[in-house]
Amino acid sequence: ETGVTQSPTHLIKTRGQQVTLRCSSQSGHNTVSWYQQALGQGPQFIFQYYREEENGRGNFPPRFSGLQFPNYSSELNVNALELDDSALYLCASSPEGPAGGSTDTQYFGPGTRLTVL
Amino acid sequence: AQKITQTQPGMFVQEKEAVTLDCTYDTSDPSYGLFWYKQPSSGEMIFLIYQGSYDQQNATEGRYSLNFQKARKSANLVISASQLGDSAMYFCAMRENSGYSTLTFGKGTMLLVSP
Numbered sequence: 001e002t003g004v005t006q007s008p009t010h011l012i013k014t015r016g017q018q019v020t021l022r023c024s025s026q027s028g029h030n031t032v033s034w035y036q037q038a039l040g041q042g043p044q045f046i047f048q049y050y051r052e053e054e055n056g057r058g059n060f061p062p063r064f065s066g067l068q069f070p071n072y073s074s075e076l077n078v079n080a081l082e083l084d085d086s087a088l089y090l091c092a093s094s095p096e097g098p099a100g101g102s103t104d105t106q107y108f109g110p111g112t113r114l115t116v117l
Numbered sequence: 118a119q120k121i122t123q124t125q126p127g128m129f130v131q132e133k134e135a136v137t138l139d140c141t142y143d144t145s146d147p148s149y150g151l152f153w154y155k156q157p158s159s160g161e162m163i164f165l166i167y168q169g170s171y172d173q174q175n176a177t178e179g180r181y182s183l184n185f186q187k188a189r190k191s192a193n194l195v196i197s198a199s200q201l202g203d204s205a206m207y208f209c210a211m212r213e214n215s216g217y218s219t220l221t222f223g224k225g226t227m228l229l230v231s232p
Contacts, residue, residue: 045221056219058219105167106164108163110159
């Protein structure tokens with residue numbers, strides 16, 4: 001148990017729709033990262049939030065956006081869904097380090113499996 | 118060039134035997150971290166073991182050990198005394214000193230443990 005939860009577990013959408021995925025991490029986990037994992041591949045970094053601000057982004061278009069809230073929850077929003085957005089979306093959080101910032105290890109939630117038809 | 122390479126798409130091992138899963142990496146950063154994660158069919162990524170680039174000793178966590186050969190840029194995972202529950206996908210990942218702690222993953226190795 002990592003203490004990281006995600007909702008929903010599964011989701012089916014159609015092309016062009018918008019989706020919001022949610023993640024809740026443990027108290028004190030001030031960094032949250034989102035990853036996209038296509039079938040048969042390793043996870044790909046989408047973006048990272050630290051203390052409610054985006055502080056890093058992978059090679060994903062602007063229609064992928066996110067938010068982090070003071071209560072250690074976060075959202076991933078995807079607009080104008082495309083078929084290739086079908087994937088497992090993973091949220092990972094890192095606890096606060098002793099001197100602030102985050103520690104190295106990221107703890108993952110169970111993921112949300114998104115299917116775009 | 119890929120930053121993390123896992124050359125074994127699949128591995129088979131018998132219960133109670135040891136198995137080594139290969140991982141090579143590519144970075145020019147002097148400071149980096151290497152991780153192994155296990156992903157069962159349920160999808161959750163389970164953290165197994167971590168090795169920092171400056172760590173002198175190979176990391177160990179129970180039945181898991183990391184064979185870290187810095188000059189060869191390899192970070193192989195060794196699982197001793199395999200159990201049926203070890204059957205899963207295994208991912209090697211690296212965190213570079215890029216200012217934020219994102220992970221770059223390999224494509225994974227599917228491990229199947231037979232009775």
